[in-house]
Amino acid sequence: FRMIYTKPQILKPSRSDVLMMTPWFAPIVWEGTYNSEILNEQFRRRNVTVGLTVFAIKKYTVFLNKFLETAETYFMVGHRVNYYIFTDRPEEVPKVPLKEGRNVVVLQVQNYPRWQEISMRRMELINSFSQQRFINEVSYLVCVDVDMRFNDQVGVEILSNLFGTLHPHFYAAERQSFTYERRPASQAYVPRDEGDFYYAGGFFGGTVMEVYKLTKKCHEAMMVDKAKGIEAIWQDESYLNKYFVYYKPTKILSPEYLWDDDLGRPEILKKIRFLALPKNHAAIRNK
Numbered sequence: 001f002r003m004i005y006t007k008p009q010i011l012k013p014s015r016s017d018v019l020m021m022t023p024w025f026a027p028i029v030w031e032g033t034y035n036s037e038i039l040n041e042q043f044r045r046r047n048v049t050v051g052l053t054v055f056a057i058k059k060y061t062v063f064l065n066k067f068l069e070t071a072e073t074y075f076m077v078g079h080r081v082n083y084y085i086f087t088d089r090p091e092e093v094p095k096v097p098l099k100e101g102r103n104v105v106v107l108q109v110q111n112y113p114r115w116q117e118i119s120m121r122r123m124e125l126i127n128s129f130s131q132q133r134f135i136n137e138v139s140y141l142v143c144v145d146v147d148m149r150f151n152d153q154v155g156v157e158i159l160s161n162l163f164g165t166l167h168p169h170f171y172a173a174e175r176q177s178f179t180y181e182r183r184p185a186s187q188a189y190v191p192r193d194e195g196d197f198y199y200a201g202g203f204f205g206g207t208v209m210e211v212y213k214l215t216k217k218c219h220e221a222m223m224v225d226k227a228k229g230i231e232a233i234w235q236d237e238s239y240l241n242k243y244f245v246y247y248k249p250t251k252i253l254s255p256e257y258l259w260d261d262d263l264g265r266p267e268i269l270k271k272i273r274f275l276a277l278p279k280n281h282a283a284i285r286n287k
């Protein structure tokens with residue numbers, strides 16, 4: 001067995017235009033900074049299974065077909081994958097042809113009238129299924145929005161104990177302009193002089209144990225706020241951001257992993273791997 005590739009160069013960093021490491025030594029994943037062959041070999045040896053959780057409640061089932069089709073092309077190619085599809089409309093889950101080692105698991109759940117509540121309740125549901133089921137079936141969970149399509153490789157380079165993704169609107173922004181929850185009465189409150197990055201609600205994950213802990217804390221914080229009649233400014237995303245200030249991710253995904261073409265395509269993006277789909281809010285939300 002041989003592994004042939006160009007050796008790493010200590011005096012020639014692979015990227016000089018972006019931060020590749022946080023001050024707490026978590027890698028930030030950008031194209032050009034890692035070698036997939038090495039990583040694939042390491043994860044294949046462990047025979048890792050990855051769970052991809054996605055919610056398609058009410059009208060959002062329309063997104064499943066493109067989501068699953070593109071995931072079959074780009075998500076964790078060559079590895080074992082379980083798609084966990086949470087839905088209130090199991091009959092609307094499309095039958096997409098799957099490659100070997102990949103399964104769709106449909107989990108029927110209730111819906112809520114408000115889209116904000118649907119988005120937030122993902123924390124509670126991921127938490128309870130982690131304990132009941134995911135812990136026995138997968139090593140890692142990847143938790144994403146459904147109104148998205150894969151557009152390039154998303155592989156094992158993202159996996160780590162706990163990971164979050166830089167929000168495409170704020171990756172270059174100053175702390176003061178992050179849209180953290182700023183009301184001290186909320187459990188999601190982050191003071192103006194704290195916080196590292198602004199993370200997207202639509203792409204986080206880690207080991208089942210770490211995702212269990214994260215979703216438990218976020219759900220509990222939401223319930224404390226709810227009892228006081230408070231809902232954080234960006235719902236689950238606000239609670240996630242609060243969590244990451246105090247429980248720092250061990251890996252961070254660059255905006256390659258969650259992009260929105262409304263922002264154009266800046267030079268630093270060598271790949272666009274996971275892309276927001278335009279959606280007509282009036283036609284799709286609360287339907």
Ligand SMILES: CC(=O)N[C@H]1[C@@H](OP(=O)(O)OP(=O)(O)OC[C@H]2O[C@@H](n3ccc(=O)[nH]c3=O)[C@H](O)[C@@H]2O)O[C@H](CO)[C@H](O)[C@@H]1O
Nearest residue numbers: 055056057060115118119145146147200201202234235237
């Ligand atoms: C890309 C990204 O970072 N998106 C985040 C952003 O909004 P978005 O505007 O992207 O929120 P969204 O409408 O996509 O809702 C979040 C997710 O909840 C699910 N859903 C929602 C409504 C519904 O009727 N049915 C349904 O299934 C679905 O999986 C959807 O992708 O902010 C939200 C909270 O405000 C969440 O933190 C999202 O993760």
Ligand SMILES: [Mn+2]
Nearest residue numbers: 145146147202
């Ligand atoms: Mn979305």
